[in-house]
Amino acid sequence: QVQLDESGGGLVQAGDSLRLSCAASGEFFSSYVMAWFRQAPGKEREFVATISRGGGTTSYADSVKGRFTISRDNAKNMAYLQMNSLKPEDTAVYYCAGSLRGATRTTSAGYDDWGQGTQVTVSS
Numbered sequence: 001q002v003q004l005d006e007s008g009g010g011l012v013q014a015g016d017s018l019r020l021s022c023a024a025s026g027e028f029f030s031s032y033v034m035a036w037f038r039q040a041p042g043k044e045r046e047f048v049a050t051i052s053r054g055g056g057t058t059s060y061a062d063s064v065k066g067r068f069t070i071s072r073d074n075a076k077n078m079a080y081l082q083m084n085s086l087k088p089e090d091t092a093v094y095y096c097a098g099s100l101r102g103a104t105r106t107t108s109a110g111y112d113d114w115g116q117g118t119q120v121t122v123s124s
Contacts, residue, residue, distance in 0.1 A: 002026040002113050004096045009118030016086050020118060022079040022096030030054070030074040033099045036081045037108055038092035038120075045095070049081060050104040059104055064090075086122045093117040 008020040022034070035050035049060045049070035058070050069082040079096060097111035105111070 002029060002032060002098050004098060004113055004115035006094065006096045006115045006118040009094060009120045011121045011123065012086055014087055014122055014124050016122070017082070017084045018086065018120060020081040020083065020094055020096075020120075022081075022115060024077040024079070024098065028100075029077040031100055032113075033102065033104050033111075034070075034072055034079040035097045035099070035105070035111060036070060036079075037095045037097055037111075038090075039095070039117075040092040043092075045108050047106040047108070048094070050106065051079065052104055053102075057104060059106060061106075083120070086120075088122045088124045091120060091122050093119050 003025040005023045036048040037045050038048050039045040047061050051058045051070045051072055055072050067085045072079045095117045096115040098113040099111045
């Protein structure tokens, strides 16, 4: 099991950028597929992006493709989400998630370990 701690959220204006970080404690971080999900008030948690163990494969939700970039640094036990050209509809709590099950997945059921979340608010 890995413990995940997100940071980097905040209040920004439309068009601004933010970089979210996810610090992982525990061993074998490089064995985890990592992902970011988000949940807006009154809505279901939704997939944002995922990255394979070695970082060579990434996948994005259509709503963020071309604006967000997921990355990881296995030497530092860190995962990141660079968010550019933010829109008010990106406002949500963003969660970091990890899975030992190997394949990148786009549903929350595919991940076993979750952080507490970090709030991102984008004003128009």
